[in-house]
Amino acid sequence: MAEESRTVAASCTEAGVDQLQFLRDKLQKFQSKIMGDFEQRLSCMIEDVMQDVRQQELRAQEFRQFDTSRGRANHASATWHNRQQQAFATAAENDVRDCPNGRAHAQNETTAKHEQQQPQQRKDRTRRQLPDKVFVARESYLTALLQVEHMRTIYHIFSIILVMFLMNVIFYDYFVEGRINLGLGTFRTGLKRLHWVLGAWLLEHVFVLALYYAFQGWALVRVKLQTHKSLQRFWSHSCLILYMSAQFAFGYVSTSLCLKFQLPFISACVLLLESTRLLMKMHAYVRYNAARVVQGKQKTDDYGELKDARPYLPPLRCYVYFLFAPTLIYRDTYPRTKQIRWKFALARLMEVVAIAFFYASIHERHIREYFGQFGKEPLGPSQVIVKVFGMMLPSAVILLCGFYMILHSWLNFTAELLRFGDRMFYKDWWTSHTYDGYYRNWNVVVHDWLYEYVYRDLYTYVFKGSKVVASLLVFMISALVHEQVLGFGLQLFFPVMFMFFGVLGVALVFLMRSAPKTLGNICIWFTLIIGNGMMISLYSMEYYAKRNCDLRYERWTDYITPAIWRCYH
Structure with a gap:
């Protein structure tokens, strides 16, 4: 009996030892895995810190322009930031010869704005206060980098x-075609009926100037009706409805002219983009100065003393300068440079001309070569895949050259001629690791307008602090405008841009927010190259399919069904 007990005890001991050994092995594996993950994360964090240190040393030694602003050491931290919680009056401290009363009115408006915002801040303490746009005299990123x-x-x-x-x-x-073309055929075809575009452009500016005097009339009548509040509200609401109707009519006429005159793609894009720019300029002027009139800003002299009961409205020269300045945010004054660097301006203009010829060559050697016979030739999935992937690298070149030509060369050229000081038309979007940063930094000019006059108003007055809903609506508006320009420029209904920008782009914003920096930047470049190649390929297919196929339009569904589908089905 005792021997059996010792046997049972020995077997239990062995089982317990085996279980302890098994548990010890599992704990050791778990510990080694935890330590491996910890060491990996620690090494990544150390590498990030060392990379930041190296970048700081590089900026201190090579990229000195990114740490100090010329003559503005006290605002060095704001050199590459275009917003602050409380905007300092940088623009008013610069050259204000175009608007003599600008400094006094800017100071008065800043004081009155702070006094008026105090009760609102106490009322909405839980709502995040959005920063203001700041204009600072600074060069573009690439201008500073190229030094x-x-x-x-x-x-x-x-x-x-x-x-x-x-x-x-x-x-x-x-040697092949027996003549030197240099893409001139693309220019001859794409710039047809350009005189109609010039005529429409001149008439649009007449409308824009008429808006200035119409706005003055509204402001003066509103002041005279101060003692009749009901009439004042009726007058303001009537003018608001008239203004919105005029804006819609302005946009409708510009788009309908593309169809009426059968404008080719380049001429149509010039008209549509210029019309969109003027619409944004007009709204910026009205939105900024309407707040002055409603808040009771009155006309003062150079020393800030009240002259009469008339509301302060900027002179016509400020409005005209704003119409041609490379910004969509209205201010009475902007930072100005002391002189025009003609050599710099000529270099930027030559870059625009060179890239335009480069685009024409890409169109003739790649886009038309791949898709010119689309709709006539037999086509299968394998041929489509070969054509689309053959356009990936040319599409990436189109993306990069388009950014450089418009946002760097052209805007710097116009800014230099107008002595416009703030050249931050874009930021370092190429280093972005999230689509939030990419959309903010890619086109600062348009992003500032959307933020200032759409997002802030939606966030403050419509959705009452809902950041996500306001952002989604801004994305939808931007996607619709992009689709409108491409759709009427090509004269087809093919909402690929809207789907890529307004649906996939919004989804990527939320999906990539937690991605690591290196992986996020790789994903952004991968999706940009793939998405841009697919978009240009699909629009080219639809354009040439509509031209080459003999399609009939008998029902309304024929206009919204893609020509690609109708050609091969």
Whole structure:
């Protein structure tokens, strides 16, 4: 009996030892896994810190322009930021010769604004206060980067690549086709009826100038009706309805002219983009100065003393300067440069011309070569895949060159001629690791307008602090405008841009917010190249399919059904 007990005890002990050994092994594996993950995360964090230190050293040594602003050491931290919680009056401290009363009115408006916002801040303590737009005299990112020898060398390399590409086009045209074209056929076709566009552009500016005097009339009548509040409200509401109707009519006429005159793509895009720009300018002027009139801003002299009971309205020269300035945010004054650098302006203009010829060559050697016979030739899935992926790299070049031509070269050229000081038309979007940062930094000019006059009003007055809903509505408006320009420019209904920008782009905003920096930046570039290649390919297919196929439009569904589908089905 005792021996059996010892046997049972020994077996229980062995089972317990086995269980303890099993548990010990599991704990050791768990500990090693935890330590491995911890060491990996720690090494990544150390690498990020060391990378930030190296970047700081590089900025301190090579990129000095990113740490100090010329003559503004006290505002060095705001050099590459365009918003602050309380905007300092940088613009009013600069050249105000265009608007003599600008400094006094800016000071009075700042004081009155703070006094009026105090009760509202106490009332809405839980609501996040949105920062204000700040204008500072500064260069563009690439202008500052190209002052460094390393970056200037990369610029020279890309310039030589562009020259070699153009030489390739010249040799191909001469030895294969027997003539030198240089993409002039694309210009001749795309710029047809440009005189109609110029005439429409002049008439649009007449309308824009008429808005200035109409706004003055509304403001003066409103002041005279101060003792009759009901009549004042009726007058303001009637003018608001008239203003909104005029804006819709302005946009409708510009789009209908593209269809009426059968404008080619380049001419149509010029008219549509210029009309959109003027619409945004007019709304910026009305929105900014209507707040002055409603708040009771009155006309003062150069010393800030009240002159009469008339509301303060900026003179016509301020409005005209704003119409041509490379910004969509209205201010009475902006930072101004002391002189025009003609060599700098000529270099930017030559870049615009060179990239325009480069675009024409890409159209003739790639887009028309791949999709010119679309709708006539037999086509299967394999041919479509080959054509789409063949357009990936040319589409990436189109994206990068379009950014450089419009947001850097053209805007810097116009800013230099107008001595406009704030050249931050974009930020370092190429380093973005989230789509939030990409959309904010890609086109600062348009983003500032959407933020100032759409997002802030929706956030403050419509959705009462709902950031997500206001952001989604801004995305939808931006996607619709982009689709409107492309749709009427190509004269087709094919909402690929809206789906890519307004649906997939919004989804990627939320999906990539928690992505690591390196992986997020790789994903952004991958999706940009893939998405831009697919979008250009799909629009090219639809455009040439509509031209090459003999399609009948008998029902309303024929207008919204893609020509790609109708051609091959």
